[in-house]
Amino acid sequence: MVHAGAAVAAFCTGLSRPPRFNKVAANAVPDLAEARPDIGGGEEESLAEDSDVDSISEWELDFCSRPILDARGKKLWELVVCDSRRQLQFTRFFPNNVINSVTLRDALMYIMDTLGVPKPEKIRFFRSQMQTIITKACKELDIQPVPSQRCVALIKWLEERFETVYSQHPGYQEGASPLLLQQQSLPLDLPDALRGEEWAFVQLPFEAVLEEMEGVVRGDVFGSVLDLGTLNIDLSGDIMIPGVAVASSRATPLAAWTNALELACLEVDTQRSCLVLSTGVADRWRYAFYRKSRQTDAEGEAWEAAKKKCGGLHFLAVQSSLDSELCTGFWLLLDTPISPV
The missing domain is CATH 3.30.420.10 (Ribonuclease H-like superfamily/Ribonuclease H)
Incomplete structure (x- = not known):
């Protein structure tokens, strides 16, 4: 688990700023x-x-x-x-x-x-x-x-x-568009059971993210990780990974409910002044809101820029409070890559 405030640097934000983080049936082989x-x-x-x-x-x-x-x-x-x-x-x-x-x-x-x-x-x-x-x-x-x-x-x-x-391939059709394009849906209201009480933009050193991932793999906390070896992202030990921390007095049930979703990524929507959470194949939710101003929009844009610097890698953490040293849920997320076909 991640310990203490030195591990986390919060973005400068008008929002709350946490000082720390954390047998198939026996059939004959089919002839294809x-x-x-x-x-x-x-x-x-x-x-x-x-x-x-x-x-x-x-x-x-x-x-x-x-x-x-x-x-x-x-x-x-x-x-x-x-x-x-x-x-x-x-x-x-x-x-x-x-x-x-x-x-x-x-x-x-x-x-x-x-x-x-x-x-x-x-x-x-x-x-x-x-x-x-x-x-x-x-x-x-x-x-x-x-x-x-x-x-x-x-x-x-x-x-x-x-x-x-x-x-x-000799039969390749250059410029052909994919037959099954995924259309992006409008974000919907988040179910109450998935809503936290406070949230903040945060960031963690890459080494601390690895520690949190180990906790998820061991089953100590709810969450999901990615195989970093497949990402082809340059992640040096001192790089900071951006994330979102969510606090709730019911952190354990919130983490359990969140874990029932197939989380994909978080993004800032400055038009709607909110964070949008993508889940499943095409579901999108208005996950958290902020009071719109030049400053808060700039903070959201800075967070998105930090994601881009990390190849789209980011995380979501659920805690009992924004000051807690422990996470009850940790999800490593990635801006959804687009299939070339």
């Missing part, structure tokens, strides 16, 4: 060859040699069209699956006439049986338009589908594949 188009390479199925397969309990998945035309002049679809550390990596192209939950279910079974990985507890996906197909396939395999923007490793991999696979 019948649905497999000849795309001339670019597919992958691998498991890192030093992988601890039992630790791969959550997958990230994308099932969507690509800016590539097949021999029929139709867009190719692709399934991409990995875990947060990319120990597991699997891709498979499909023609557009076999896109359904049965194809996806069979592909998931193929991954488990062929690569020898256990059935995951959860599968995260970031395209809401594919929710019906993904949910049906997962439910048939007794896997929990999780709509989430926290598919960081997956989106980073899609960025790599865009450069090394999609754009190099």
Whole structure:
């Protein structure tokens, strides 16, 4: 846990300033060859040699069209699956006439049986338009589908594949827009159960953030972390990570309720004079408000600039008071990366 005020530097703000912080059923291996188009390479199925397969309990998945035309002049679809550390990596192209939950279910079974990985507890996906197909396939395999923007490793991999696979393919359609674009929704009022009593912009040294992450991993506090190795962000030991501290006299239930959400990121909305919390795939909430003035807008802009300096990395902390040395909840967040396809 983080101790004392030296660990935290609060932004200069007219708001409260804290001095511290803190088995799939036994089926035959599905044959995917019948649905497999000849795309001339670019597919992958691998498991890192030093992988601890039992630790791969959550997958990230994308099932969507690509800016590539097949021999029929139709867009190719692709399934991409990995875990947060990319120990597991699997891709498979499909023609557009076999896109359904049965194809996806069979592909998931193929991954488990062929690569020898256990059935995951959860599968995260970031395209809401594919929710019906993904949910049906997962439910048939007794896997929990999780709509989430926290598919960081997956989106980073899609960025790599865009450069090394999609754009190099002879059927690549330059300038083609993604078939399934995610529209940003208007922020809604936050449910009362998720609202704190006080809040403040804060920042923590990177080393202190690592300490808080360790507490989350151990299960000492509510929260969620990210695999920093997948982010490709230069995080030196003395860099300050911006965050938001929320205080509540009911900090434990507040942290528990917050943990039930799939938190993505926080952003300052100077038009509405509030913080906006993004959760799930496309949900946005008016999380906290401030009295609008040039000073408070400038403070919000400074906080956003600090996030940008850290590659979008930031955090949310829930505490019993803004003076507390302990957190009851800590979530490492990242400005949602945009999929290139």
